[in-house]
Amino acid sequence: MDLKLAKTQFSAHVKSLQNQITEQLKIFDPSLELTEDIWERKDFEKNPGGGGITRYFEGELFESAGVNTSEIFGKIDPKFSSQLSGEGEELWAAGVSLIIHPRNPRVPTVHANFRMIQHGSKHWFGGGADLTPFYPHTEDFKHFHGVWKKACAPYNCYEAMKDTCDKYFVNKHRDNEMRGVGGIFFDHLSNELESDFKQVQNMSNHFIDSYFPIVKKRMHENFSKEDEEFMLHRRSRYVEFNLIHDRGTLFGLKTNGRIKSIFVSLPRRCSFHYDYNSKLNSAHKEMNSYYSPQEW
Amino acid sequence: MDLKLAKTQFSAHVKSLQNQITEQLKIFDPSLELTEDIWERKDFEKNPGGGGITRYFEGELFESAGVNTSEIFGKIDPKFSSQLSGEGEELWAAGVSLIIHPRNPRVPTVHANFRMIQHGSKHWFGGGADLTPFYPHTEDFKHFHGVWKKACAPYNCYEAMKDTCDKYFVNKHRDNEMRGVGGIFFDHLSNELESDFKQVQNMSNHFIDSYFPIVKKRMHENFSKEDEEFMLHRRSRYVEFNLIHDRGTLFGLKTNGRIKSIFVSLPRRCSFHYDYNSKLNSAHKEMNSYYSPQEW
Numbered sequence: 001m002d003l004k005l006a007k008t009q010f011s012a013h014v015k016s017l018q019n020q021i022t023e024q025l026k027i028f029d030p031s032l033e034l035t036e037d038i039w040e041r042k043d044f045e046k047n048p049g050g051g052g053i054t055r056y057f058e059g060e061l062f063e064s065a066g067v068n069t070s071e072i073f074g075k076i077d078p079k080f081s082s083q084l085s086g087e088g089e090e091l092w093a094a095g096v097s098l099i100i101h102p103r104n105p106r107v108p109t110v111h112a113n114f115r116m117i118q119h120g121s122k123h124w125f126g127g128g129a130d131l132t133p134f135y136p137h138t139e140d141f142k143h144f145h146g147v148w149k150k151a152c153a154p155y156n157c158y159e160a161m162k163d164t165c166d167k168y169f170v171n172k173h174r175d176n177e178m179r180g181v182g183g184i185f186f187d188h189l190s191n192e193l194e195s196d197f198k199q200v201q202n203m204s205n206h207f208i209d210s211y212f213p214i215v216k217k218r219m220h221e222n223f224s225k226e227d228e229e230f231m232l233h234r235r236s237r238y239v240e241f242n243l244i245h246d247r248g249t250l251f252g253l254k255t256n257g258r259i260k261s262i263f264v265s266l267p268r269r270c271s272f273h274y275d276y277n278s279k280l281n282s283a284h285k286e287m288n289s290y291y292s293p294q295e296w
Numbered sequence: 297m298d299l300k301l302a303k304t305q306f307s308a309h310v311k312s313l314q315n316q317i318t319e320q321l322k323i324f325d326p327s328l329e330l331t332e333d334i335w336e337r338k339d340f341e342k343n344p345g346g347g348g349i350t351r352y353f354e355g356e357l358f359e360s361a362g363v364n365t366s367e368i369f370g371k372i373d374p375k376f377s378s379q380l381s382g383e384g385e386e387l388w389a390a391g392v393s394l395i396i397h398p399r400n401p402r403v404p405t406v407h408a409n410f411r412m413i414q415h416g417s418k419h420w421f422g423g424g425a426d427l428t429p430f431y432p433h434t435e436d437f438k439h440f441h442g443v444w445k446k447a448c449a450p451y452n453c454y455e456a457m458k459d460t461c462d463k464y465f466v467n468k469h470r471d472n473e474m475r476g477v478g479g480i481f482f483d484h485l486s487n488e489l490e491s492d493f494k495q496v497q498n499m500s501n502h503f504i505d506s507y508f509p510i511v512k513k514r515m516h517e518n519f520s521k522e523d524e525e526f527m528l529h530r531r532s533r534y535v536e537f538n539l540i541h542d543r544g545t546l547f548g549l550k551t552n553g554r555i556k557s558i559f560v561s562l563p564r565r566c567s568f569h570y571d572y573n574s575k576l577n578s579a580h581k582e583m584n585s586y587y588s589p590q591e592w
Contacts (some may be wrong), residue, residue: 035570056570064568244549253469259469263536263568264570266568267568268567269565269566269567270565270568271565272563274362274556274559
């Protein structure tokens with residue numbers, strides 16, 4: 001497999017995933033309104049190129065969701081390129097990135113992304129999927145992690161990627177609290193091109209199974225006002241993570257990325273509290289105890 | 297005036313302002329519930345010292361508000377201290393910082409802070425006050441700026457401080473949109489100790505006049521659902537500014553500051569939208585046109 005073919009096929013793969021996930025969202029939430037923006041990159045540093053497809057959803061079940069793909073290429077700042085593997089000023093990157101914020105606090109929020117990057121003679125893949133629940137349905141967390149265990153099994157990479165995820169989606173400024181219950185995350189998969197490509201393709205194909213069965217199981221569950229308040233509180237921690245710590249968001253801000261597409265990750269509604277913990281009931285106290293590394 | 301006296305008197309001054317502003321909040325909103333936390337600094341880098349008084353409010357008129365003072369001292373990271381005027385590893389800082397988020401979109405949000413810092417042989421003052429309205433009551437913006445013009449008149453500093461404010465409270469990643477209609481801001485006032493002290497004391501005493509007459513005028517005004525949605529949307533821009541750009545917040549995160557007190561600036565409720573502008577009515581379109589430098 002040569003690099004050119006891998007790039008073409010990876011772009012096609014992420015667009016296919018985008019379509020499959022869009023389809024699932026529509027099946028589960030017929031009320032969903034879709035805004036699709038097909039954009040072209042105008043200012044990727046000096047030498048513009050590429051673009052993307054941003055899909056933003058709002059509905060009764062899924063309060064807000066974004067399922068985006070992009071393929072960009074062009075010259076990057078030499079200061080930035082010198083920090084990367086590879087050589088030269090030209091960078092190419094393609095990926096899919098998604099976030100789903102359900103309205104019902106019994107249905108967890110999910111995020112995933114899968115990307116391929118090429119810089120001179122080097123390529124690497126990154127990505128992952130992580131779950132942010134608001135109710136202590138531990139069997140759901142086991143299901144999510146179980147699917148990713150299975151996805152990782154042929155590559156013997158679950159333990160390492162689970163550990164990277166536990167360490168990444170963390171609000172260091174909130175006593176190292178995780179934003180959710182983790183999943184898998186990998187930043188720099190770079191072995192042999194064809195095997196890397198197939199691994200990421202196979203793994204990313206597990207996303208639908210990791211998440212939508214949980215939606216199906218929980219979407220009709222009744223919830224209380226307290227459950228909703230807890231979710232809105234936890235969403236504020238999500239916002240803190242994304243705006244303060246997330247490398248993807250900071251990369252987008254630094255490289256003059258498409259702000260609307262990047263900020264689609266932020267929830268439609270959220271609540272900042274001075275001190276929420278004093279209001280916790282027992283279910284939410286239990287949930288709070290899971291925002292730290294656990295075996296699932 | 298020697299340095300020791302200036303420090304003692306500045307600490308007393310900010311506490312007095314904190315009490316006066318607390319008093320005003322209570323007069324305007326008898327429903328207000330106050331949480332007061334008196335905290336001691338435990339981890340200001342190597343050599344802990346000082347503490348603060350955090351007052352957090354929630355009520356019918358003022359949805360959330362924080363009026364905080366602190367006085368901290370101790371050794372700081374040499375990498376950080378070398379970037380500052382003065383010498384040595386010991387830093388002393390005291391100040392008052394406040395934010396008021398009213399529930400009624402016709403009443404603007406306001407922020408102010410005034411601080412004194414001493415590092416070795418150098419001292420400096422910083423601070424300012426800025427208004428974030430959600431409805432185009434331009435006479436209110438003129439009132440706010442008018443009071444600060446008057447406060448600055450003896451020192452001939454309004455133009456420069458207004459300009460600094462216009463350039464500081466800006467979401468660069470949102471096409472340089474300001475978070476509100478500005479006010480005044482100054483970062484490094486450092487001339488003669490006694491005159492600096494008196495200037496900041498006199499100026500900060502204008503805060504109550506700059507803001508509360510606007511509250512009085514607007515607090516009983518009816519508002520629409522659309523007005524509220526616009527406010528919640530604009531509050532998300534406030535969150536973006538505070539978490540991405542605000543030096544005070546980033547300083548607090550870097551120096552292991554008291555997170556609860558720092559994050560009191562974030563609004564109780566806010567809404568992130570993929571693309572709000574398409575929904576704007578004419579009043580909100582007009583308001584949007586004022587989030588850029590204007591003469592008031």
